[in-house]
Amino acid sequence: MYKRTVLIQNRTGLHARPATEFINCASKFNSKITIRSLSEEDEVDAKSIMLLLSLAIGQGDEVEISARGDDETEAVDALVALIESKFDED
Amino acid sequence: MEYKGNPVSHGIAIGEVYRYAPFVPEIEEKTILPEAKEIAVEQYLNLREKAKAELTAIQEKLKTNDPDKAKIFAAHVEILFDTAMNGEIQDYISYDNMSPEWAIKKTYDKYIRLLSKSKDAQIRERTADLKDLRIRLHRIWLGVPKKNLSILEKPVVVAAHDLLPSDTATLDRTKVLAIITEIGGSTSHSAIIARSYEIPAILGIPDIMNQLKDGETVIVDAVEGSLFTQPDEAQQNLYAEKRKDHLAYSAELKKYLHVQPVTKDGTRIEVHLNIGSVTPEELAGSQYTDGVGLFRTEFMYMLSAGLPSEDEQFKQYRKAALEFGERPLILRTLDIGGDKQLESMELPREDNPFLGLRALRLCFERLSVFKTQLRAAFRAGCYGNVWIMLPMVGSMDDIRTAKQIIGEVKEELEKEGVQYNPDVKIGIMIEIPAIALIADMAAKEVDFASLGTNDLCQYLTAVDRLNPHVSQYYQTYHPSMFRLIGQTAAAFHAAGKPIGVCGEMGGDPLTAAVLIGLGIRKLSMGIASVAGIKKLITGLTIPKAEELAEKVVTLSTADEVEAYVKRELESLV
Numbered sequence: 001m002y003k004r005t006v007l008i009q010n011r012t013g014l015h016a017r018p019a020t021e022f023i024n025c026a027s028k029f030n031s032k033i034t035i036r037s038l039s040e041e042d043e044v045d046a047k048s049i050m051l052l053l054s055l056a057i058g059q060g061d062e063v064e065i066s067a068r069g070d071d072e073t074e075a076v077d078a079l080v081a082l083i084e085s086k087f088d089e090d
Numbered sequence: 091m092e093y094k095g096n097p098v099s100h101g102i103a104i105g106e107v108y109r110y111a112p113f114v115p116e117i118e119e120k121t122i123l124p125e126a127k128e129i130a131v132e133q134y135l136n137l138r139e140k141a142k143a144e145l146t147a148i149q150e151k152l153k154t155n156d157p158d159k160a161k162i163f164a165a166h167v168e169i170l171f172d173t174a175m176n177g178e179i180q181d182y183i184s185y186d187n188m189s190p191e192w193a194i195k196k197t198y199d200k201y202i203r204l205l206s207k208s209k210d211a212q213i214r215e216r217t218a219d220l221k222d223l224r225i226r227l228h229r230i231w232l233g234v235p236k237k238n239l240s241i242l243e244k245p246v247v248v249a250a251h252d253l254l255p256s257d258t259a260t261l262d263r264t265k266v267l268a269i270i271t272e273i274g275g276s277t278s279h280s281a282i283i284a285r286s287y288e289i290p291a292i293l294g295i296p297d298i299m300n301q302l303k304d305g306e307t308v309i310v311d312a313v314e315g316s317l318f319t320q321p322d323e324a325q326q327n328l329y330a331e332k333r334k335d336h337l338a339y340s341a342e343l344k345k346y347l348h349v350q351p352v353t354k355d356g357t358r359i360e361v362h363l364n365i366g367s368v369t370p371e372e373l374a375g376s377q378y379t380d381g382v383g384l385f386r387t388e389f390m391y392m393l394s395a396g397l398p399s400e401d402e403q404f405k406q407y408r409k410a411a412l413e414f415g416e417r418p419l420i421l422r423t424l425d426i427g428g429d430k431q432l433e434s435m436e437l438p439r440e441d442n443p444f445l446g447l448r449a450l451r452l453c454f455e456r457l458s459v460f461k462t463q464l465r466a467a468f469r470a471g472c473y474g475n476v477w478i479m480l481p482m483v484g485s486m487d488d489i490r491t492a493k494q495i496i497g498e499v500k501e502e503l504e505k506e507g508v509q510y511n512p513d514v515k516i517g518i519m520i521e522i523p524a525i526a527l528i529a530d531m532a533a534k535e536v537d538f539a540s541l542g543t544n545d546l547c548q549y550l551t552a553v554d555r556l557n558p559h560v561s562q563y564y565q566t567y568h569p570s571m572f573r574l575i576g577q578t579a580a581a582f583h584a585a586g587k588p589i590g591v592c593g594e595m596g597g598d599p600l601t602a603a604v605l606i607g608l609g610i611r612k613l614s615m616g617i618a619s620v621a622g623i624k625k626l627i628t629g630l631t632i633p634k635a636e637e638l639a640e641k642v643v644t645l646s647t648a649d650e651v652e653a654y655v656k657r658e659l660e661s662l663v
Contacts, residue, residue: 015212016399020168027173048174050201050220056210 002073003066005038010086013058018087023049025082031069033079038062046079093295095270096561097315098281099618101290101340102333103268104309104326107302108246110237110253115228120189130183134190140230141170141223151241166223175201191231198224206436211458214436215396242266247310249302253280263287263371268310270317272298275561282594286366286616288340292317294558346625347378355631359606361623362418362614364592368409375617378624381417381475383540383614384592385410387463388425391432397459403466411474418475420540420592420614421467422519424459425449425481435459444545444554449482454491464499471511478514479540484522489535492516519592520578521545529578533585540614541578543593543601547571565648566595572642572651576608583609590614599626599663600655606630607639622663629662 012018026033026046036043037055039062044051046065057063063083067075122130145163152160169175175197182193202217202224229236239248239261248261249270266289274280274293284291290312302308302319309318309329313336318325351361362383363375367390390398390406398406411419426432427440427448435456440446453460467478480492496516503510517538520526526546532539543566548555550571553564565571575591582589590612595601597615599622605613606627615623638658642651 012399015210023168045174048172049168050172050205050216051174053213053216054201054204054208056208056213058210 001066001068002076003064004076004080005062005064006080006083008057008059008061008063008083010083010089011059012087012089013061014052014055014063015058018089019049019052021087022079022082023047023052025079026075029067029069029071029075029078031067031072031075033065033067033075035063035065038064091301091319093298093301093317093319095292095295095298095315095317096275097291097312098275098293099269099284099289099291099312100336101268101288101312102310102329102336103247103290103312104307104321104329104333105245105247105267106305107308108237108242108248109299109302109304110239110248110250111299113225113229113234113237115225115232115234117191117195117228120192121187122183122189124187127184127187130190131180134179134183134193137190137227137231138170138176141226142167144226144230144236145170148241162219166219166226169219169223191228194224194227194231198227211435211456212396217436218396239266247308249298251299253283261287263289268292268312270295270298270302270310272296273556273558275555275558275564282364282616283366285618286364286372288618294561296558343621343625346621346628349624349628351624351627353606353627353630353632353635355633357611357632359627360590360612361620361627362420362590362592362612363620364597364614364616365410368406368413372617373410373413375620376413378617378620379417380612381414382410382419383590383596383612384479385419385421386425387421387423388430388432391424391426391435392430397435397462400462400466400469403463404469407466407470407476408473411470411476414474416475418477418515420477420479420517421470422479422481423450423463423467424453427452442554444548450480450488450492451482454495457495460495461499461502464496465503465508465510468499468503468510468512468514469508471514472509476511476514477517477538479517479519479538481519481542482522482545483518483520483532484524486528486531486535488525489518489532493535520589521549521593523550523574526574526578529581530584533582533587536587538588538590539578539582540589541575541591541593541595541610543571543575543591543595546574546593550574566598566601567642567648567651567655569643569645569648569651571595572604572608572639575605575610576639576643579609588612597623599623600652600659602626603630603635603659603662604638604642604655606632607635607637626659626662634658 033046034043035046037057065076065079145167149160149163178197179193182188198220202220206214206217208214242262242265245265245267247268248266251272269284269289269291271293290310292312292315309321351359360380362381363379364384365372365382366386427443470476515537517536519542520539521542525532547566551565553560555564579589591605591610592614596613597619602613602623645651
């Protein structure tokens with residue numbers, strides 16, 4: 001298993017278009033990927049738009065992304081890079 | 091057979107009936123035999139494809155003319171294929187022997203509960219999408235054809251129990267020949283929308299849904315308020331002629347659209363527009379008018395699957411501001427509650443919504459929604475002459491609280507270095523008698539006011555304007571209305587602050603003449619009323635209008651007032 005923590009910096013957080021982009025990116029990988037907000041216990045399937053939305057992750061939240069599978073490192077790194085790109089919001 | 095109702099938007103139409111009722115599926119718990127589960131999963135996957143095909147077709151239709159609406163349906167496809175939800179639905183079928191429709195209900199309901207508990211309002215509002223999609227899936231499953239006013243196959247006469255603002259806001263105006271409803275009066279939203287789209291409408295025909303069949307031909311005479319079923323050929327021909335005459339009359343009246351609204355004795359009366367969106371059709375009224383006296387921003391919220399973001403709002407306000415340039419654009423802040431509900435906001439059900447948590451009161455509770463809108467309005471202020479108007483103001487406390495919030499918003503914009511116009515005017519809607527009676531005090535603390543006569547009348551006469559049982563008590567011509575309006579207008583003029591009228595009274599030539607006599611120089615109305623009002627103005631003199639105003643406040647009943655004004659203005663309307 002491979003995991004990393006990242007800070008959400010874009011204004012919208014993981015809602016709307018950024019949420020869609022996040023899901024699309026996650027779905028490209030074979031690994032089982034989960035995401036959780038550091039302030040909460042529950043982790044959810046990072047390929048499900050509805051579960052991701054249910055976390056209501058906003059600007060300033062820290063999230064942990066974990067993956068398990070043959071492309072776990074690439075998956076987590078790609079998702080972290082996407083979040084760090086601020087989804088081109090600024 | 092002839093049925094009578096209230097002709098709220100004049101015109102004549104002949105066409106086929108399309109009965110519109112929101113589909114409410116009844117799904118019961120049901121299990122399947124274990125050996126049928128593979129077929130059941132297959133059925134679910136087929137169903138999902140059918141739903142996707144419908145959603146894609148809708149998106150295609152909307153793509154060019156209404157890309158924002160198209161996006162809502164793109165989001166629905168996303169939910170339809172959500173991995174977690176699909177996994178659960180298929181597990182319910184495969185391991186728990188649930189029927190596909192029950193598995194769908196279980197899963198969607200679970201996610202609706204999950205999202206409705208979210209601390210984030212934006213997320214809670216997504217439940218509306220889930221509900222919509224669940225209904226779509228069940229409707230296809232049950233083989234019920236889809237009914238939707240935004241996509242109609244051919245021109246029809248729409249019949250409904252009632253049309254919600256969300257139905258009317260999306261209806262395809264090119265295909266709706268006429269509107270018939272069981273409830274609703276002349277100031278209901280169905281009526282306002284019908285008039286602004288120039289669709290003939292008769293409201294308040296009790297139980298008409300049970301009397302009509304889909305596809306039967308009817309005649310709608312929305313001048314006299316008559317609906318004829320099973321018309322014979324002679325009758326159809328007669329009404330085809332009448333329809334022509336009415337269209338000719340409307341065309342004749344339209345010539346007045348272009349004239350300057352100046353009275354015979356030289357007083358310029360401002361004629362402003364009421365709008366609900368910034369579509370090209372709505373903004374076309376710009377060429378005939380002095381500004382926007384009322385932008386009902388709530389329609390934007392009703393059309394949006396979630397709450398519209400600051401940027402979405404900003405873009406719309408900016409579009410309108412640029413269109414009107416130096417002419418004022420009055421944005422009324424969110425007026426939700428009362429007869430207008432918002433699916434994306436899950437408002438509490440109230441016994442007396444018109445007396446409840448509505449408009450400004452609701453905005454005070456949902457500060458982030460209010461502030462988002464204010465930010466968008468202040469930013470749009472850089473692109474035109476934007477004024478902000480607060481609805482449902484009842485006291486000086488309301489004005490002061492709102493101004494304090496506005497101050498905070500400006501400070502935040504300042505701190506963030508966002509471009510905004512600090513000089514945007516702040517005004518109030520006068521629709522609660524309590525504020526009308528202290529208009530002199532209110533005038534000192536706001537920049538302008540506008541009389542919302544529909545609600546003012548409902549609150550002054552204590553009549554729920556949507557309740558057909560008390561409609562005879564809703565009296566626009568009540569002498570009290572004119573006394574109160576005169577007094578309020580005088581207080582604002584004494585303070586040197588502008589005051590106009592943006593309710594239905596401003597667009598009805600009979601009442602508008604009296605309003606001018608009471609000192610009102612600014613009338614705001616739907617585009618459909620502009621020509622008639624300009625015709626009135628150009629034939630009126632100020633002394634005549636003042637004579638009317640002086641007389642009506644001495645008459646004792648609404649009927650007397652109406653008969654008197656009609657008689658006096660016969661040649662001008």
